Amino acid sequence: MNSISDDEFERLLADFGASSVHLETRDAYGTEVELPHMAQWAAGELDDLEWLQGWCSVVREHVAAGRIVRRARIVSEPLSDYQRWSHSIAHPMVEAGEDIRWVPRRLVSSTAIPGNDFYLFDDELVVFLHYAGNGLGVDKVTSTDRRDIDLCRRAFDDVWQLAIPHSEYKPL
Template identity: 85%
Template sequence: MTSISDDEFEHLLTAFDTSSIHLETRDAYGTEIELPHMAQWAAGEHDDLEWLQGWCSTVREHVAAGRTVRRARILSEPLSDYQRWSHSIAHPMVAAGEDIRWVPRRRTSSVLIPGNDFYLFDDRLVVFLHYSGNGLGVDKVASTAPGDIERCRRAFDEVWQLAIPHGEYKPV
């Protein structure tokens, strides 16, 4: 496994050939980009979500080219404030073509899940996302090991079978 830079990761998000899958397993994150927007939401202030438009444009390009972008979010219920906020801002990404699904953690008790969130690109490269206790990203580690790819693929597929599409999930 090898650490990759933010620039290398950003390239992977745009350069895959057929599919990108992303499994999120934490109840809260603290990404530097998101924190100010979540604070606005917590204060009841309007957010035009303009900051999401770059990602939405990327998703639309992938979908137009026949590539799939899927994300499964495992979460505890009742939802954390982060997950309530995350659900409230997902609609532009879903409208752009990202298939986002929500999975109550209680549904995943018998699913073996890798110890870190991950992206799997084209079933050939997995990137594990490492976070500190407060949710800030601290590292991204890439692997092409067949065992890592198979375990991540299997975990995502099992979680996906239990997942609720964004439009049908009602936050608890």
């Protein structure tokens, strides 16, 4: 497994062949980009979500080219503040074509899930996302090991079967 830079990761997000799937398993994250916007939300201030438009443009390009972009979020209920905020800002990404779904954690007790969040690109490359206890990302590690790819593919498919589309999920 090899660590990759943020720039290398951004290139992977922008340049996969047919599909990108992303499994999120944490109740809170602390990305430097998101924290100020979440604080704004917590203070009851409006956010124009302009900061999401770069990602939305990438998603629209993928969808227009026939590529699939899916994300499954395993969440504890009632939702953490982070996940309530995340749900409240997902609509531009969904409108752009990212299929975002929500899975109550209680439904995945019998599902084998890798120890880290991941992206799986084209069933050929896994990027495991490593986080500190406070939710800040600390590393991104790639693998082309078939066992890792198969584990992530099975985990995502199993979670996806239980997932609730964003438009139908009602946060608790």
